[in-house]
Amino acid sequence: MWGKSLRALGALLYFAFAVMQPAFAVQPDEVMKDPAKETRARELSRELRCMVCQNQSIDDSEAPLARDLRLLVRERIAAGDSNRQVIDFLVARYGEYVLLKPRFEGQTLLLWLLTPLALGGGAFGLWWQYRRRSRLAENGRDERGALTPEEEARLQKLLASQASETME
Amino acid sequence: MIAEAGHYALVLALALALIQSTVPMIGARLRDPALMNVARSTALAQLLFVGLSFGALIALNVMSDFSVANVYENSHSMKPLIYKITGVWGNHEGSMLLWVSILALFGGLVAVFGNNLPLSLRANALGVQGWISTAFYLFILLTSNPFLRLANPPLEGRDLNPVLQDPGLAVHPPMLYLGYVGFSISFSFAIAALIEGRIDAAWARWVRPWTLMAWMFLTLGIAMGSYWAYYELGWGGWWFWDPVENASLMPWLAGTALLHSAVVMEKRNALKVWTVLLAILTFSLSLLGTFLVRSGVLTSVHAFATDPTRGVFILLILCVFIGGSLSLYAWRASSLKQGGLFAPISREGALVLNNLLLTTACATVFIGTLYPLGLEVLTGERISVGAPFFNLTFAPLFVPLLLALPFGPLLAWKRGDIAGAAQRLYAAGIVALVSIAVLWAWVRGGSAFAPLAIGLALFVIVGALTDIAERSMLFRMPLSISLRRARGLPRASWGTMFAHVGVGVALIGIVCETTWNTELISTLKPGDVAKVAGYELKLDDISQRQGPNFGEMLAHFTVSEGGKVIGTMTPSKRSFTTRAMSTTEAALMSRGVSQLYISLGDTAASGAIAVRIYHKPMVLLIWFGPLLMAFGGLLSLSDRRLRVGAPKPAKASRSLQPAE
Numbered sequence: 118m119w120g121k122s123l124r125a126l127g128a129l130l131y132f133a134f135a136v137m138q139p140a141f142a143v144q145p146d147e148v149m150k151d152p153a154k155e156t157r158a159r160e161l162s163r164e165l166r167c168m169v170c171q172n173q174s175i176d177d178s179e180a181p182l183a184r185d186l187r188l189l190v191r192e193r194i195a196a197g198d199s200n201r202q203v204i205d206f207l208v209a210r211y212g213e214y215v216l217l218k219p220r221f222e223g224q225t226l227l228l229w230l231l232t233p234l235a236l237g238g239g240a241f242g243l244w245w246q247y248r249r250r251s252r253l254a255e256n257g258r259d260e261r262g263a264l265t266p267e268e269e270a271r272l273q274k275l276l277a278s279q280a281s282e283t284m285e
Numbered sequence: 286m287i288a289e290a291g292h293y294a295l296v297l298a299l300a301l302a303l304i305q306s307t308v309p310m311i312g313a314r315l316r317d318p319a320l321m322n323v324a325r326s327t328a329l330a331q332l333l334f335v336g337l338s339f340g341a342l343i344a345l346n347v348m349s350d351f352s353v354a355n356v357y358e359n360s361h362s363m364k365p366l367i368y369k370i371t372g373v374w375g376n377h378e379g380s381m382l383l384w385v386s387i388l389a390l391f392g393g394l395v396a397v398f399g400n401n402l403p404l405s406l407r408a409n410a411l412g413v414q415g416w417i418s419t420a421f422y423l424f425i426l427l428t429s430n431p432f433l434r435l436a437n438p439p440l441e442g443r444d445l446n447p448v449l450q451d452p453g454l455a456v457h458p459p460m461l462y463l464g465y466v467g468f469s470i471s472f473s474f475a476i477a478a479l480i481e482g483r484i485d486a487a488w489a490r491w492v493r494p495w496t497l498m499a500w501m502f503l504t505l506g507i508a509m510g511s512y513w514a515y516y517e518l519g520w521g522g523w524w525f526w527d528p529v530e531n532a533s534l535m536p537w538l539a540g541t542a543l544l545h546s547a548v549v550m551e552k553r554n555a556l557k558v559w560t561v562l563l564a565i566l567t568f569s570l571s572l573l574g575t576f577l578v579r580s581g582v583l584t585s586v587h588a589f590a591t592d593p594t595r596g597v598f599i600l601l602i603l604c605v606f607i608g609g610s611l612s613l614y615a616w617r618a619s620s621l622k623q624g625g626l627f628a629p630i631s632r633e634g635a636l637v638l639n640n641l642l643l644t645t646a647c648a649t650v651f652i653g654t655l656y657p658l659g660l661e662v663l664t665g666e667r668i669s670v671g672a673p674f675f676n677l678t679f680a681p682l683f684v685p686l687l688l689a690l691p692f693g694p695l696l697a698w699k700r701g702d703i704a705g706a707a708q709r710l711y712a713a714g715i716v717a718l719v720s721i722a723v724l725w726a727w728v729r730g731g732s733a734f735a736p737l738a739i740g741l742a743l744f745v746i747v748g749a750l751t752d753i754a755e756r757s758m759l760f761r762m763p764l765s766i767s768l769r770r771a772r773g774l775p776r777a778s779w780g781t782m783f784a785h786v787g788v789g790v791a792l793i794g795i796v797c798e799t800t801w802n803t804e805l806i807s808t809l810k811p812g813d814v815a816k817v818a819g820y821e822l823k824l825d826d827i828s829q830r831q832g833p834n835f836g837e838m839l840a841h842f843t844v845s846e847g848g849k850v851i852g853t854m855t856p857s858k859r860s861f862t863t864r865a866m867s868t869t870e871a872a873l874m875s876r877g878v879s880q881l882y883i884s885l886g887d888t889a890a891s892g893a894i895a896v897r898i899y900h901k902p903m904v905l906l907i908w909f910g911p912l913l914m915a916f917g918g919l920l921s922l923s924d925r926r927l928r929v930g931a932p933k934p935a936k937a938s939r940s941l942q943p944a945e
Binding site: 163164166171172173174177179212213214215216217218219224225227228229231232235236239240243247250251254 | 520522525526527528623626629637641642644645648649652653656660664666667668669670671672673674677678679682886
């Protein structure tokens with residue numbers, strides 16, 4: 118029953134099942150024995166820049182430098198470093214440039230905060246605008262409906278002349 | 286002779302652009318129809334002369350006239366004809382000439398099809414186009430002349446960068462430029478509206494088709510570029526958050542926001558000031574993209590030019606146009622009258638939310654792309670901003686966007702009923718929840734990300750279909766009536782449906798590819814078999830071949846599944862002698878919408894060859910999505926309302942709304 122209804126969803130699910138195998142992006146000889154440590158190494162590799170490449174992480178790159186860095190990451194993990202220590206070690210050695218995700222600190226404050234600020238600021242601006250306009254509309258002074266003093270005077274005159282006409 | 290003629294035609298085009306940028310605008314000021322009509326003839330004449338100039342450069346490349354520096358540097362007599370033609374825009378000078386040709390093309394189109402525009406609006410808009418063309422003609426003639434001769438013509442050229450010798454070059458840059466430059470029309474119209482101090486719903490109706498056209502081309506251009514990178518670069522990646530890609534993504538995000546806000550302006554006469562700002566920003570981002578790519582300020586595959594004088598010139602153009610237009614906006618925007626009011630829960634409200642999220646996404650890409658540059662200039666400190674940053678900041682913005690997307694078209698204008706819309710989205714919600722549960726069970730407690738994201742994508746797809754089903758009263762009326770109602774729906778509604786389905790389809794592709802991609806890296810000798818994702822790939826043999834301007838090593842694979850042979854794949858490596866460069870030509874085999882992908886590495890002394898084999902599930906959906914989006918755009922563009930350019934009677938359109 119289950120199997121059939123699942124297959125009805127088509128190729129999507131087929132692939133979900135068929136492809137559930139570990140993938141190796143790195144060379145077979147680099148892989149660590151402990152799968153948990155290897156997973157950590159892969160996750161870290163994806164956040165580190167291959168400094169001689171255009172825009173690749175060391176996990177993607179075939180450059181010799183990327184391989185050296187991958188091995189270095191695994192060496193540090195094998196030595197019992199935490200993820201944080203590995204990152205600190207690499208930054209101390211190669212500078213902030215090695216991180217594809219810059220750290221949250223003084224000089225990257227604007228980089229990290231712009232998205233929430235833009236979203237929050239935009240939402241606040243919209244709310245403020247909405248409130249202002251609906252209050253204006255309530256007071257019957259919607260910008261579109263508002264009359265200039267001259268128009269007001271003309272209207273009064275028209276009303277007055279109409280009133281005098283009906284009186285006649 | 287041809288080179289000189291091409292050069293001269295370009296100078297004439299500059300002279301015409303100077304006339305176009307002054308005379309019609311003076312005419313608009315003096316209300317003189319004769320002066321205003323000058324815009325039309327200069328725009329058409331400009332198109333003619335730029336066309337001649339561009340044709341001249343193509344002719345020089347086809348004839349392999351190596352006395353022209355540009356041809357010598359980028360061509361080779363043995364290069365296949367198609368790359369002699371496409372190579373014209375595979376370099377800095379030629380691609381700038383393509384840029385102005387497309388600019389002139391759009392100017393010409395406005396001149397031809399703009400007959401229903403008010404004369405002064407057309408004159409002012411074409412005048413602004415004239416300013417843009419003047420700036421770029423000057424840029425080409427002063428810093429990037431493609432027609433320069435060499436004193437001692439060499440016998441043979443230096444050939445085109447091998448990575449660019451691909452059919453992708455025939456399509457990707459022209460599409461991208463049609464998108465980038467197409468947004469200049471909405472920009473010019475926005476500036477014209479600010480100059481006149483008058484803007485109304487009709488303005489939005491005139492601008493929308495141009496925006497839609499530019500957006501379609503940009504969508505296709507980006508998708509095409511992504512597919513090209515996927516098969517040519519040999520890493521199997523399709524989006525790298527490379528600054529050059531970001532440069533094209535920013536105008537796309539802003540342009541998508543512009544399309545949606547223009548709808549509000551056209552239908553409800555609201556959001557005028559915002560729409561004008563978006564039109565300015567979208568083209569400004571296109572200019573920024575041109576600057577980033579053309580000035581060589583970024584070092585990446587696409588940046589061929591590294592001459593600082595060019596960079597400074599484009600930066601100047603950038604500052605004048607962006608600074609000027611924003612100042613004009615600040616000065617005049619308050620003179621534009623505000624439009625109708627609406628409740629937060631309404632179609633307008635949904636489109637405002639769309640705009641908020643898309644512009645925030647755009648701002649995120651902007652800061653992520655430019656921050657490292659700015660920081661380096663200011664402090665000398667170098668940082669990298671790559672995929673992990675964007676995954677963390679950009680991607681989450683799409684969750685609320687996609688959740689809200691199906692609600693938008695179901696809400697009424699002015700004041701909507703969110704409970705009613707939610708009720709109509711029951712089916713979509715159920716499909717999404719069931720698929721999340723099923724997928725989660727299938728991955729056996731693995732990461733929840735993929736099932737949730739696919740559920741969201743299905744919600745978007747079914748939600749988009751729901752809108753059409755509701756409006757054609759599917760399942761509530763006999764099928765024949767429903768079909769008739771569906772046919773009677775405006776094409777724009779079908780366009781919306783296809784575009785929104787495309788978003789969901791692309792998301793499914795992205796999620797499946799990133800989550801369930803299988804990779805095998807190995808060294809194989811002839812006779813070896815590699816097993817990937819249930820497929821067996823046998824390396825039969827390795828052969829050599831001589832191409833027109835390259836030598837090629839091919840590896841022949843036989844692919845079988847469950848012991849049955851299903852085909853062969855032949856990845857290759859090409860070495861181009863003139864530039865001493867090599868390219869990997871990946872072999873692709875599509876199985877449904879999934880692909881097997883082989884690219885070759887180095888050959889060892891033993892005769893074994895390094896190969897990288899990927900199985901990429903559902904990967905083609907990543908590009909089918911944008912195709913659907915562009916098709917939706919095309920349908921909308923063919924809508925009678927936009928074609929005719931006259932408002933439809935309100936009654937007719939109301940009768941097609943679902944009964945509330």
